[in-house]
Amino acid sequence: MARPPIDYLYYLRAEKLPHMWCPGCGIGILVKSIIGAVDELGWDKNDIAFVSGIGCTSRAPGYMDMNTLHTTHGRALSFATGIKMVRPEKHVIVISGDGDATAIGGNHFIHAARRNIDITMIINNNNIYGMTGGQFSPTTPYGARAATSPHGNIDPAFDLVELAKGAGASFVARGSVDNARMLQKFVKDGLAHHGFSCIEALTNCHTQFGRRNKMSDPIKMIDWIADKTVSINKAKRMEAAELEGKILTGVFHNDPDKLEYTDSYAQMVERVQAKKAK
């Protein structure tokens, strides 16, 4: 049976609309995919804590009708860690931009992943600092222009999938806004995963990134994203030369058996209390 259409307004704070994002901004597609995923999972809004830091992406919780916490730049995962530690039964979601998550928040990111605490980290990777005016971020491609790399970016970029995997995340996926259904599927699987899940969403900031890199129109940027991405399944059938410069999308790591941090803590408490009772 077909699912009934999603009542998006049920998940949004209508009084906060219209939103502050630029028309055509990729964050909209990502937020839609999050709502879709939550709706598919049938979660109660009150069981969700949606946490963010600072930046265009971090404005998302402000529009969501859930428990929301808007915090300082880069630190969302640490606030979320405190929430998850004392409310392990709740769903804790963090949404973060590439700068928020991996520059100022890089330390918290790798350590939350290392603990494998059951938080879903959704990174809106648009390769730029949008809100502050288009400075290059840790994921800006080599050579790209930004407000602070007018001669072309010379900073090497992070591969967020490798970073998350290396740090210990137990679910790692990358989707992109040109394939919203796949993106929603990854978000849903990440939310349902027990352990630290990281979903990287490749999105368009045509206003700050595109404008400086000959793609000021959102469609152009989404085409650019579509053109440079290849799903891991398709990539298996492609030659190395064809894959040159492509970015893979898909689920790169999924280990549902890895010990989750709050479970591990609960086990420790049980051991301590059993010993004390003796």
Next chain:
Amino acid sequence: MKKFISGNEAVVEGALIAGCTFYAGYPITPSSEIASHLSVRLPQIGGKFIQMEDEIGSLAACIGASLCGHKVMTATSGPGLSLMLENVGMAIMAEVPCVIVDVQRGGPSTGLATKVGQGDMQQVRWGSHGGYPIIAMTPSTIEEVVKFTIEAFNLAEIYRVPVFVMTDKVIAQLREDVDLDSLQNYPITNRKIAGSSEEFLPYRAETVTDVPAMSPFGGPHLVRASSTTHDQHGRPTSDPEKIAFKNERLFRKIQDNSDSICQYQSDLMPEAEALVVSFGISARSSLQAVAEARAAGKKVNFLKLLTFWPFPDKAVQDAARGVKKVIVPELNWGQAAVEVERVLGSQIDVIRINKTNGLIIQPEEILEKL
């Protein structure tokens, strides 16, 4: 029964009596024993202990847990405090109760990790950007450390603010007898919780001195908390009237209640000619200096500050009435003295005794000036 405990242990005992169930911290000398003890004690009572990746994350985690209804604490020393300051502002703006213990060491910078200092007193007041009032306690005996840690939790809950407990390297390791059994009955205050049936506004306030009732994340209401300037719904606002109301309320909920927050001990005598004002470890040296001066026939008042912020202006004025000089011994370059001077104006000579060489002030150094 009395227990012979250190200042750092006293913080732990006070926190547990107050009902602390969550601690997040990062190792730093000379505060680390607080974390070690709580890593033993909190799991025993089903509480949560987490060692974070840095001090920034530590206070952030505390704020997250507090929003879920827990009483939370972190402990640090100067360099860690500097890292925490942004989230001190976050706790102020989002109005989240939490207790921050600063076991002061010599500075500036990484300074003297294993030696004493009192150089963070103005930093806790003014360190985070944007301006806000703060509450900071300065116990000087080990029993006071227990009591004022409890008081810090109570005040954090009443006013929805971060509260500092300012000790130092010497108090942290000093041991004294404390009757912990009797302190188990110390009065405890819990935050005001919104009724489950009423329409909930996370920052509901009628007047500029109101402290909004809280509702824990995951409780009966959807909760919004934000570090961005917000209205009573917790929504970002650019309406000057709403901004003014919020900011004035943050200020006045503390300022208008200064008299009931401020605690001190004043030991005054008729026709006193001098006053010694001090706090923390330096108050111990001062106490002895005052006793010796009095034994030698001098008329000296003594004021020990137990609440450093809000600064007890009135207590200083009262204690200074009629005296010719006020002596302020402290382990920094005059962080209490500037407040005393502000309160007294130029009418009375304020003599500073400042030491920043990693040693405590000896009573003789104070006695010389009396």
